[in-house]
Structures are given as structure tokens and as C-alpha cells.
Amino acid sequence: MKKIMTVLAASAFVCSALSAQSIKLVNTFGGDSDKTGGSDLFIFENQKDDDGNYKDDYSNTTRVSDRLQLDVSDKKFDARLRTEIAATKLNGKESTIRFRGYGRFKPVDQFNLIAGNDFFTKVPVNAGYLVANDDYPKYARILQNGFGAISNWNLLDDGNLRLSFAGGLKGTDDSINDRDKRGLDFGFNAESKDLVTIGGSFQNVMGDELSASIFFGLKAIENLTLNAGYIYNCTDTDFISSSAKNALSLSAGYNFQDLGLFLCADVVSGIGNEYLDNGETEKYVKDDNDLTPFQTTLRVAYKLNDSVELGAKAELSMMIGDSDSTKTEIYPNVTYGLPNNFGTLSTGIRVSTDNDGIAKFAIPVSWKCTLADIKK
Secondary structure (H helix, E strand, C coil): CHHHHHHHHHHHHHHHHHHCCEEEEEEEECCCCCCCCCCCCEEEEEEECCCCCEEEEEEEEECEEEEEEEEEECCCEEEEEEEEEEECCCCCCCEEEEEEEEEEEEEECCEEEEEECCCHHHCECHHHCECCCCECCHHHECCCCEEEEEEEEECCCCCCEEEEEEEEECCCCCCCCCHHHHCEEEEEEEEECCCEEEEEEEECCCCCCCEEEEEEEECCCCCEEEEEEEEEEECCCCCCCCCEEEEEEEEEEEEEHHHCEEEEEEEEEECCCEECCCCCCCCCEECCCCCEEEEEEEEEEEECCCCEEEEEEEEEEEEECEEEEEEEEEEEEEEEECCCCCCEEEEECEEEEECCEEEEEEECEEEEEEEEEEEC
């Protein structure tokens, strides 16, 4: 199936490129993921002695990475092709290279076909967006990989009331015949332009590991983002300390435009004490100590001037009821807009701690530059 998806995505990309009205080429050094901090340049990890205590002896890993991304779009097509290269040793022995991309065919506004991988940002549950993390968690993605269909409808002539549905199949070459791995997904978005947005995602609906979520977002207040949701089978541990059978999420952000200040926060918490024990079991267990997975993220950004933006991000992850499980990450950072359209340079220091002290710290460096931006 993966080979089929590659051919379909490549075909759609070629069609798009031949008639593209917009072509954009962006290169990012120091990051191979869509999130800031997905690839830190220097990482220093604290080593432990035989008793499990930190000994203030930090091992260093230097990770060099680069991502080249080409986006093309036309009235009937849009597509993306991305090459990601990463290496922890410059001799090439510990390096990776991978290709990502998708193609979307839009014969009419009401119906689209899409194929490829990593196209979840094109088909998410809008109200599932986590502002402080600047990301859509997996349980808020209607389509992610494979292929799917999208139907969009304006219920009012002025376009103020919109409804969209999407469904698709994801999997790999050896999972297409396994209903527990195949991944039949679908979801919807209903949106009133200046009032509210409601959406849901239902993943692996034919297997035994169904994940379902429903989200509500407020759009009535300018500069305010407020999203809330319920998730059944919350397994995306990027945003919660352990997989929870039932979870709630809340995300809020406000942009003080006149001050150049942006504040936001995310909270994802389990409901009750049913969770996966460190991912080592396949079935949820009830903990006699009433432990509950929990994670919160805070972020602030301040635009000092047209070239410099200061930021800070803090994350707290824990099992409520177990103080020894607490982990934190602090990330102060700065982004500088280089002159002469040479892009933006971001750096900072990321410090991670656990109950025993500083676990590691890292120095991320990211240079993002637009090499071409052509509109016909």
C-alpha cells in the first residue's frame, strides 16, 4: 500500500507542477519536523551511576538535519514534496533520509481526493488545535496517511455556515489485510464563521483499538482561541504523560496585537484512573492509587521589534497522585529575522528535569529560509 501511495502522490505532484499557479520552496536547517524543537542541534544528557543517581556527567550528541520542502498549487491541484535528512555522525554511518509528500485533486469545490503521507494539517479537526504546542495531536487528525476523500459544503450563500466530511484508509504494505492495523478513519467539521466550530475524528473504526474524539471551539471573540474536547482512547503521549482511556483537552490563547504579546496554554488530562502502564500493556488498567495522566504546556511570545521575537515555553507532565513522576521542560528562545530576505534564525536552550534533577539540556538551532515563492 505504501508503494501505491507513493505513486499516487508523485502523479498528483507532477500534474500540479505542470500547471501550478503558485510554487514555494522552503529550506529549514536544524529541524526535520513540523514542530519547533523536533530536532535539536546539541543535546547533553545527564548520566546515572549504578544506584540510579545523576552524576553530573553529560554525554553529548550533535544532530545535524535539514528539510527541503516544495509546495505547488493550482485551482484543481495542490501538492507537497519534502526531503528530510538527519545525521548524528558526519561520517554518514548514523544518518537517515526520507521523503514525504501528498497530492490533492480538486475537481470541484465540494469534492477532493488526497493521497500520500503527512497531510494531516490539510484535513484536521479545526477545534482540536493545541495553541501552546502549535500542533494537531493525532486524535484530532481526520486523515493522516494513505488516501482519502473530502467533501465541503456551504450551507448558506454567504459562506458563513460550512460543513465538511472526510474519510480514508491508512496503512502499510503488510497491514492492508489486518483490520486492527489497517486504520479506516473518518471525521467532520461544522463551522459558523464568526461564532463556533465543532468537529470530530474517529480512527481505526473497523479494528479493536477505536479512537474517537469530539471538539468544540469558540470563534466569537477576536484574537481569542478557545478549544475544548473529549477523547476516547487517548494514545498520543506527546501531549499527555501516559495513554488514557478517557481524556479531556483544553487549549486557550490570546493575541494582544497592540502590545506584540501572545499568551497561550494547553491542558490534556485523563478522566479517572484507567491508563496504559508505561505503554507496556495492551489493555487499560485501573490503578488502586487513583493515578491520572496529566500534561500542561504554557507558551508566551513577545515581538520586540520587526526583526526580533522573544519566546518561552514550559511543559509539566506527571501522573497525578505520584509526585515522583513529575517531569518538566523549560525552553526560552529567540527568533531573529535576517536582513535581505535570508529567512529567520531561531535558537534557545531547552532544559528537561525529573524527580532526580536535570535529566538533559539541549541547544536547538533552526534556520528557515524561503528559496523561491512564485505566483503566476
